[in-house]
Amino acid sequence: xxxxxxxxxxxxxxxxxxxxxxxxxxxxxxxxxxxxxxxxxxxxxxxxxxxxxxxxxxxxxxxxxxxxxxxxxxxxxxxxxxxxxxxxxxxxxxxxxxxxxxxxxxxxxxxxxxxxxxxxxxxxxxxxxxxxxxxxxxxxxxxxxxxxxxxxxxxxxxxxxxxxxxxxxxxxxxxxxxxxxxxxxxxxxxxxxxxxxxxxxxxxxxxxxxxxxxxxxxxxxxxxxxxxxxxxxxxxxxxxxxxxxxxxxxxxxxxxxxxxxxxxxxxxxxxxxxxxxxxxxxxxxxxxxxxxxxxxxxxxxxxxxxxxxxxxxxxxxxxxxxxxxxxxxxxxxxxxxxxxxxxxxxxxxxxxxxxxxxxxxxxxxxxxxxxxxxxxxxxxxxxxxxxxxxxxxxxxxxxxxxxxxxxxxxxxxxxxxxxxxxxxxxx
Numbered sequence: 001x002x003x004x005x006x007x008x009x010x011x012x013x014x015x016x017x018x019x020x021x022x023x024x025x026x027x028x029x030x031x032x033x034x035x036x037x038x039x040x041x042x043x044x045x046x047x048x049x050x051x052x053x054x055x056x057x058x059x060x061x062x063x064x065x066x067x068x069x070x071x072x073x074x075x076x077x078x079x080x081x082x083x084x085x086x087x088x089x090x091x092x093x094x095x096x097x098x099x100x101x102x103x104x105x106x107x108x109x110x111x112x113x114x115x116x117x118x119x120x121x122x123x124x125x126x127x128x129x130x131x132x133x134x135x136x137x138x139x140x141x142x143x144x145x146x147x148x149x150x151x152x153x154x155x156x157x158x159x160x161x162x163x164x165x166x167x168x169x170x171x172x173x174x175x176x177x178x179x180x181x182x183x184x185x186x187x188x189x190x191x192x193x194x195x196x197x198x199x200x201x202x203x204x205x206x207x208x209x210x211x212x213x214x215x216x217x218x219x220x221x222x223x224x225x226x227x228x229x230x231x232x233x234x235x236x237x238x239x240x241x242x243x244x245x246x247x248x249x250x251x252x253x254x255x256x257x258x259x260x261x262x263x264x265x266x267x268x269x270x271x272x273x274x275x276x277x278x279x280x281x282x283x284x285x286x287x288x289x290x291x292x293x294x295x296x297x298x299x300x301x302x303x304x305x306x307x308x309x310x311x312x313x314x315x316x317x318x319x320x321x322x323x324x325x326x327x328x329x330x331x332x333x334x335x336x337x338x339x340x341x342x343x344x345x346x347x348x349x350x351x352x353x354x355x356x357x358x359x360x361x362x363x364x365x366x367x368x369x370x371x372x373x374x375x376x377x378x379x380x381x382x383x384x385x386x387x388x389x390x391x392x393x394x395x396x397x398x399x400x401x402x403x404x405x406x407x408x409x410x411x412x413x414x415x416x417x418x419x420x421x422x423x424x425x426x427x
Contacts (some may be wrong), residue, residue, distance in 0.1 A: 052084075052198050052199075052200050052238045052239075052240060053198070055081065055084045055085055055181075055198055055238055056081055056085070056109075056178065056179045056180075056181045056184065057081070057176070057177065057178045057179070058076075058077035058078075058080045058081055058176075058177050058179075059077075059114075059174050059175070059176045059177075060073040060076050060077045060080075060174065060175050060177065061073075061172055061173070061174050062173045062174065062175050070175070071104075071105065073175050073177070074104035074105045074108065074177065075101050075102070075104045077104070077175075077177040077179075078100065078101055078104040078107060078177075078179060078184075079092055079101055080236065081179050081184065082097060082100075082101075082184070082188070083236065083237065084236070084237060084238035085184065085185075085188070085195055085196060085238075086188065086193055086194065086195065086196060086330065086334065087196045087237060087238065087239075087326055087327065087329065087330025087334060088326075088327050088330050088331070088334075089323075091188075091191075091193050094191050094193065095191075096187065096190065096191035096193075097187075097188075097191060097193070100184075100187050106183075107179045107180055107183050107184055107187075108177060108178070108179060108180070109178045109179055109180040110177075110178040111175055111176065111177050111178070112175075112176045113173065113174065113175055113176070114173075114174045114176060115171055115172065115173050115174070116171070116172050116174070117169055117170070117171055117172075118169070118170055118171075118172055119167045119168070119169055119170075120167065120168040120169075120170055121166075121167055122166040122167065122168065189336060192336065193336070194330075194331075194334035194335050194336045195334055195335065195336070195369070196238070196330050196333055196334040196369075197333065197334075197335075197368070197369030197400070198238075199368070199369070199400060199403050199404060200238060200239060200240060200329070200333070200403065201239075201240075201277035201278050201300075201329055201333070201403055202239075202240040202241070202242050202274075202275075202276050202277045202278070203234070203239055203240065203241050203242065203276070203277070203278050203279070203280055203325065204242045204244070204271045204274055204276030204278065204279045204280065205219075205230060205241060205242065205243055205280050205281075205282075206218070206219070206244065206254065206259050206267060206270070206271075206279070206280070206281040206282070207219035207226070207259065207281070207282045207283070207284060208256045208257075208259035208260040208282075208283045208284070209223070209256075209283075209284050209286070210260070210283065210284070210285045210286070211286050212286060212287055212288040216256040216257065216260055217256055218246060218251075218254075218255075218256045218259065219243075220246055221243075225314060226314070226318065227243065229314070229315055229318045229319070230243075230318060230322065233318070233319055233322045233323075234322075237322075237326050239322075239326055239329070242274050242276055244270070244274070249273070250270060253266065253269055253270035254266050254267065254269075254270035259281055259283065260283045262281055262283070262295065262297040262306065264297070264299065264304055267279055267281050267297070267299065268299065275405075277402075277403055278298065278299060278300045278325070278329070279297075279298070279299040280296065280297070280298050280299075280321065280322075280325060281296070281297045281299075282294055282295070282296045282297070282309065282321065283295050283296075284309070284317070290312060291310070291311075291312055292309070292310065292311050292312065292313075292314060292317040293309070293310050294308075294309040294310075294317070295307075295308060295309060296308075296309050296321045298321070298324075298325050298328075300325075300328070300329070301399075307321070307324070309321060332396075332399075333369075333396075333399070333400065335369055335370055335391050335392050335396075336391070342372060342373075342389045342390065342391065343389070343390045343392070343393060343394070344387055344388065344389055344390070344419075345387075345388050345390060345394040345397060345418075345419055345420070345421060346377065346385055346386070346387055346388075346419060346420045346421070347365065347385065347386045347387075347388055347421050347423070348383065348384075348385045348420060348421070348422045348423070349361060349383070349384050349385075349386070349407065349422075349423050349424070349425050350382060350383050350410070350422075350423070350424045350425065351382055351424045351425040351426070352382055352383070352384045352425055353382050357425060357427075358384065360427055361384065361425055362374060362386075364404075364406055364407075364427075365386065365388065368397065368400055368401070369400065370390045370391055370392040370396055370397050370400060371388050371389070371390060371391075371397075372389045372390065372391050373388065373389035374386055374387075374388060374389075375387045375388075375389075393418075394418045394419065394421060395418070397421065398421060401421075401423070405426065406425065406426060406427045407423035407424070407425060407426070408423060408424045408426050409421075409422070409423055410422045410423060410424060
């Protein structure tokens with residue numbers, strides 16, 4: 001089975017207890033001055049390894065070249081961006097956001113255009129061979145049909161006609177819009193709307209499907225409609241989605257029956273190899289009457305939530321739990337930087353061996369969504385301590401760092417002092 005993975009970081013998260021014999025090289029005054037200069041001038045530059053990219057960009061199809069259609073496209077694109085940046089559709093109804101949508105073009109930073117040739121399939125249609133008369137005007141189905149290339153002259157077909165799928169080709173034009181992130185962030189902050197940082201938790205999806213005869217199977221790539229619906233939702237909301245490979249190891253760890261019973265232990269064990277931040281497991285029963293009935297389980301940290309699923313439409317059945325868990329994650333991780341009272345925490349990091357490590361660490365920490373200020377507190381050997389000013393709590397910072405793999409928490413120090421977080425640099 002081919003792998004269908006979006007947003008996997010491919011490295012297991014693990015905790016370690018470190019017993020370090022710290023080296024204590026003699027740092028020259030010049031080196032310390034260079035380091036402090038880096039701390040002073042280090043700007044909030046984009047992090048190089050973002051979990052989610054393109055939060056402030058959107059491609060929208062154009063219907064025509066009119067100004068009205070371009071304005072419609074700008075508005076649609078900005079609404080899509082705000083949805084990704086905030087993670088919750090309810091903010092689109094805020095008066096400030098509605099006003100921004102009405103003047104969407106003023107937030108645009110750059111635009112470009114692209115075209116695609118798409119094929120639109122039509123139902124199977126008898127197609128006349130080349131010796132038949134030309135199709136009549138006004139019969140586009142016959143005029144644009146393609147002949148079966150395996151039997152182009154209709155040989156072997158009764159009456160000298162070939163049966164081939166009729167396909168229309170159509171050129172579609174798109175506008176690619178890049179918005180100014182600073183303008184959008186300022187608008188959201190002024191409206192009191194939290195912003196969800198680009199570093200986001202991944203969602204591991206397991207599903208067990210059951211037909212009306214009681215036969216169960218795990219969701220695989222063969223269920224393209226389900227896979228595509230979930231993946232598209234993840235792209236629209238800026239949530240990294242992971243689908244299992246379903247190789248021998250996966251099937252040994254997690255069977256369709258275990259997913260069906262929402263066995264939390266088995267689901268956690270099978271998900272560990274993917275380093276998933278959260279897990280969504282669901283069961284879906286296709287009834288003989290066409291209804292979709294099931295149950296969902298969402299595992300986030302130590303919390304487990306179970307809720308029902310019911311619909312007569314597949315897209316609705318899938319999007320309801322996805323919307324629910326995305327709203328929950330956004331409410332947890334999104335912050336309003338300039339409204340929260342600043343809290344301070346000491347960040348101790350081992351394994352900083354050279355100037356490049358110092359620079360990379362400061363860049364990384366400065367770009368964490370909660371961090372408002374970074375002040376050097378201590379340099380000792382390969383250990384660096386920073387005092388961070390936060391627009392949030394130390395627990396939120398801990399969870400935000402846990403979404404990445406650059407800082408590995410030292411287990412012996414966790415939970416003992418909320419004002420000190422101790423890590424090892426692994427980049």
